[in-house]
Amino acid sequence: MSDEMNLPIIDLSGYLNPECPEDRERVIAQVRDASRQYGFFQVQGHGVPPSLQHDLIRSMGNLFSLPEEEKLQMSFLQNPCRRGYEAAGMSLREGDPLPDSKECFYIARDDPIIELSGFYGPNLWPNLPTEDFRDPVWKYYEQTSELGKTIWSILLEGLGQPPSLVEKFAHRAIVPMKMIRYPPQSSTLPGQFGIGAHTDFGGVTILFQQPGKDGLEVWHEGKEAWIEVPALEDVYVINCGDMIQRWSGGRYKSARHRVINKSQGERLSCATFWHGDINATNPLNPDDLNSETVGQLLVKRFRNQYSMTKESIAEVGAA
Numbered sequence: 529m530s531d532e533m534n535l536p537i538i539d540l541s542g543y544l545n546p547e548c549p550e551d552r553e554r555v556i557a558q559v560r561d562a563s564r565q566y567g568f569f570q571v572q573g574h575g576v577p578p579s580l581q582h583d584l585i586r587s588m589g590n591l592f593s594l595p596e597e598e599k600l601q602m603s604f605l606q607n608p609c610r611r612g613y614e615a616a617g618m619s620l621r622e623g624d625p626l627p628d629s630k631e632c633f634y635i636a637r638d639d640p641i642i643e644l645s646g647f648y649g650p651n652l653w654p655n656l657p658t659e660d661f662r663d664p665v666w667k668y669y670e671q672t673s674e675l676g677k678t679i680w681s682i683l684l685e686g687l688g689q690p691p692s693l694v695e696k697f698a699h700r701a702i703v704p705m706k707m708i709r710y711p712p713q714s715s716t717l718p719g720q721f722g723i724g725a726h727t728d729f730g731g732v733t734i735l736f737q738q739p740g741k742d743g744l745e746v747w748h749e750g751k752e753a754w755i756e757v758p759a760l761e762d763v764y765v766i767n768c769g770d771m772i773q774r775w776s777g778g779r780y781k782s783a784r785h786r787v788i789n790k791s792q793g794e795r796l797s798c799a800t801f802w803h804g805d806i807n808a809t810n811p812l813n814p815d816d817l818n819s820e821t822v823g824q825l826l827v828k829r830f831r832n833q834y835s836m837t838k839e840s841i842a843e844v845g846a847a
């Protein structure tokens with residue numbers, strides 16, 4: 529069941545380049561209200577150039593059209609830092625009848641040395657000319673990573689905190705980026721989702737939908753309805769993950785969402801997840817009894833999917 533509701537579109541330029549103090553305050557209030565009501569909102573005036581968004585789409589096309597065999601050689605399951613390729617049909621959520629139809633490619637911070645169970649380490653890059661993938665994708669990563677941190681500052685200000693509080697958990701922030709391809713719905717099985725209903729588990733998600741390729745739906749608890757989020761040119765979808773919901777004492781929501789590819793052909797999207805430092809605990813409430821860190825959350829998420837050793841789990845302090 530869908531509904532007439534729309535997620536607000538917020539113009540971030542009032543925060544990034546304010547002409548008067550009211551501009552910033554307006555954006556902070558809009559972000560706060562949307563995060564309370566929906567856990568989701570859309571933004572324009574975000575500063576990521578459209579040309580870079582187009583370069584990302586082109587690069588993702590180059591990657592996903594590589595032969596399946598070559599993609600499988602980059603499997604993230606064989607990579608010590610969980611970077612690389614996830615084939616279609618590999619994610620099955622509890623309660624879903626069928627696995628997701630999506631295929632993905634993961635990158636993250638690029639560190640020369642593998643540390644802390646691979647949460648820090650080098651990326652894996654496909655064998656494509658650098659201008660056809662690595663350069664534009666990295667540029668895009670850096671820009672959306674910056675945007676993620678800015679959104680965190682705005683969210684913190686909405687809770688009456690100074691924007692600089694973000695620096696407390698941004699020393700070597702964990703920021704994975706997931707490039708996603710959804711096959712045409714006609715080539716999926718009946719009842720199969722592009723990505724089944726889930727909440728994001730961590731911090732801020734910066735989601736880019738290929739313009740015109742609708743498919744994202746967000747659950748509105750109050751109305752008990754799925755809100756369709758159109759894929760608009762130069763507009764990002766932002767949402768709060770479970771960690772934000774917890775850190776904010778429930779003031780900001782982490783809303784369930786899913787993807788059913790509504791376009792005729794394939795659909796591309798890209799999610800940058802700005803979580804925070806691996807050992808970060810709730811900066812809003814040092815007395816929070818649930819002091820789960822970003823690293824512990826990540827381990828929880830991954831331990832079913834990967835064979836993580838006891839030692840590597842202990843390294844990030846997760847029993």
Ligand SMILES: O=C(O)CCC(=O)C(=O)O
Binds near residue numbers: 706723737786787797
């Ligand atoms: O592709 C999309 O529109 C949403 C992706 C998503 O929800 C996720 O990767 O967590």
Ligand SMILES: [Fe+2]
Binds near residue numbers: 726727728785
């Ligand atoms: Fe998600």
